[in-house]
Amino acid sequence: MIEIKNLTKKFGSSVILDNINFSVKKGEILGFLGPNGAGKTTTMKIITSFWAPTGGKVEIDGLDVVRDSIKTRSKIGYLPENVPLYDDMKVFEYLKFAAEIRGIKKENVKKKIKEASEACGLSKVMRKPIDELSKGYRQRVGLAQAIIHNPDVLILDEPTTGLDPNQIVEIRDLIKKIGKEKTVIFSTHILGEVSAVCDRVIIINNGRIVGEGSPDDLIKKAGVREIIYVKIKGSKNDVLNKLNEMENVLKAEIKDKESEDIYGYEIEPKQGVDLREYLSMTVMKNNWSILEFNKKSVSLEDVFRELTK
Amino acid sequence: MNKKYLKTIYILFKKELMSYFNSPIAYIFIGVFLIVANWLFFNSFFIIGQASVRSYFSLLPWIFLFLAPAITMRLWAEEKKSGTIEFLLTLPVTDWQVVLAKFFGSLAFLFIALLLSITIPVSVAFLGNIDLGPVIGSYLGALFLGGSYLALGLFISSLTKNQIIAFVLALVACFGAFIVGADFVLAGAPKFAVPVMKFLDRKSTRLNSSHTDISRMPSSA
Numbered sequence: 001m002i003e004i005k006n007l008t009k010k011f012g013s014s015v016i017l018d019n020i021n022f023s024v025k026k027g028e029i030l031g032f033l034g035p036n037g038a039g040k041t042t043t044m045k046i047i048t049s050f051w052a053p054t055g056g057k058v059e060i061d062g063l064d065v066v067r068d069s070i071k072t073r074s075k076i077g078y079l080p081e082n083v084p085l086y087d088d089m090k091v092f093e094y095l096k097f098a099a100e101i102r103g104i105k106k107e108n109v110k111k112k113i114k115e116a117s118e119a120c121g122l123s124k125v126m127r128k129p130i131d132e133l134s135k136g137y138r139q140r141v142g143l144a145q146a147i148i149h150n151p152d153v154l155i156l157d158e159p160t161t162g163l164d165p166n167q168i169v170e171i172r173d174l175i176k177k178i179g180k181e182k183t184v185i186f187s188t189h190i191l192g193e194v195s196a197v198c199d200r201v202i203i204i205n206n207g208r209i210v211g212e213g214s215p216d217d218l219i220k221k222a223g224v225r226e227i228i229y230v231k232i233k234g235s236k237n238d239v240l241n242k243l244n245e246m247e248n249v250l251k252a253e254i255k256d257k258e259s260e261d262i263y264g265y266e267i268e269p270k271q272g273v274d275l276r277e278y279l280s281m282t283v284m285k286n287n288w289s290i291l292e293f294n295k296k297s298v299s300l301e302d303v304f305r306e307l308t309k
Numbered sequence: 310m311n312k313k314y315l316k317t318i319y320i321l322f323k324k325e326l327m328s329y330f331n332s333p334i335a336y337i338f339i340g341v342f343l344i345v346a347n348w349l350f351f352n353s354f355f356i357i358g359q360a361s362v363r364s365y366f367s368l369l370p371w372i373f374l375f376l377a378p379a380i381t382m383r384l385w386a387e388e389k390k391s392g393t394i395e396f397l398l399t400l401p402v403t404d405w406q407v408v409l410a411k412f413f414g415s416l417a418f419l420f421i422a423l424l425l426s427i428t429i430p431v432s433v434a435f436l437g438n439i440d441l442g443p444v445i446g447s448y449l450g451a452l453f454l455g456g457s458y459l460a461l462g463l464f465i466s467s468l469t470k471n472q473i474i475a476f477v478l479a480l481v482a483c484f485g486a487f488i489v490g491a492d493f494v495l496a497g498a499p500k501f502a503v504p505v506m507k508f509l510d511r512k513s514t515r516l517n518s519s520h521t522d523i524s525r526m527p528s529s530a
Binding site: 045048049050070071073074076078080082084085086087088089093097100101102103145 | 313317320321323324327328331332391392393394395396398399400401402403
């Protein structure tokens with residue numbers, strides 16, 4: 001569906017995108033992750049033909065976004081970052097303009113506006129001027145505009161920034177629903193969002209792809225270590241020594257202090273070893289007691305930090 | 310294909326024209342234009358005591374000097390500032406379609422303003438005999454002159470994000486076009502440029518010259 005080959009973008013001597021390659025299949029939701037300034041927005045602007053690439057090419061359904069730009073643009077629904085809208089229009093007028101300019105036939109315009117506004121929960125504000133809308137509603141108007149012509153490809157640049165938690169969940173559900181039939185690329189720096197919504201993730205940093213795969217794949221690939229946290233009641237030095245002497249422990253150290261003889265410890269076991277049982281036995285043998293125990297599960301967040309360091 | 314091309318321009322044109330009347334700006338511009346035009350005209354009209362609108366049409370280029378940049382200043386600058394240009398230019402439309410739509414949108418706005426000033430020739434017609442040919446000719450000329458100012462203003466608006474800068478620069482540019490054929494400018498200009506400047510001047514300031522051809526039309530007066 002979308003093919004990106006050797007894509008490069010330079011402004012003067014600064015390289016924004018450096019030889020990027022990836023492709024997105026139909027019906028796939030691709031999460032685009034990266035710190036600010038990594039090149040996410042630039043990539044999207046090139047896919048939507050707003051900017052021209054310096055080198056390489058982007059193809060949508062085999063059509064080049066520079067040469068066949070009008071054709072590719074009509075296949076895309078795009079929600080730019082910061083959701084630019086015509087503030088002096090009413091929501092209804094804006095969606096009508098979006099529908100007409102996308103070439104929707106006159107007799108279908110009303111139906112399409114209704115569909116899009118219902119999907120995005122806009123029915124209540126249709127007669128309001130856009131500049132009176134809250135941030136959440138603006139975002140929804142932008143989204144409604146992007147899906148009104150039933151595009152094959154949906155490009156969303158940080159669609160959930162500035163929304164409250166309920167709205168975020170709503171927008172995510174909407175993206176998931178749309179993503180069943182369409183190709184969706186969306187960028188974000190909220191990592192939870194990616195594992196909640198995406199089939200596949202691309203992590204980009206300094207204009208290069210540094211990680212690619214499903215969220216689970218990425219966690220495995222990144223090789224981030226597992227860490228156990230225990231809070232033990234017992235004399236500090238004693239506990240620390242014993243923990244460090246334990247089999248299969250690479251390192252144990254004090255993480256925090258609750259009171260004189262209660263400390264939290266972080267233990268790093270050898271790869272793939274289940275330490276739990278042995279640990280509790282050690283504690284009992286020494287007449288200490290465990291007050292808290294948890295396994296710090298590796299999140300995409302750690303992977304992200306690891307890859308974009 | 311061609312029909313579709315024009316239809317796209319028409320939809321963009323509608324949006325442009327609508328955006329004038331969605332804000333109070335349009336009404337303020339038209340109101341101020343009409344007040345100033347009427348006041349300046351009737352100020353001297355009764356002193357001269359002639360049923361002629363000639364002086365109105367020699368006033369118009371001066372008024373357009375301010376009105377045209379005011380109409381065009383936001384057209385590109387605002388789109389760039391608010392970021393809507395990213396929405397507009399990622400739609401399946403060509404740059405040409407957008408440019409033409411913006412130009413004709415602003416021209417239509419100017420046309421509406423001019424149309425409303427028709428009270429001036431009508432009032433004069435009540436007071437005496439008026440030669441209809443020159444009036445129509447002058448209106449046509451005014452529209453073309455306005456169009457050239459608008460084109461200039463649109464170009465300048467596309468250079469900046471700031472409406473005020475767009476307004477001032479467009480005013481300066483229009484003024485440049487306005488005085489380009491004045492004698493004292495021609496006297497100081499290099500010889501080879503004089504014919505060009507004279508040509509530009511004919512187009513921009515001599516609204517009255519359009520009288521000669523059109524007044525041969527049969528008129529009711």
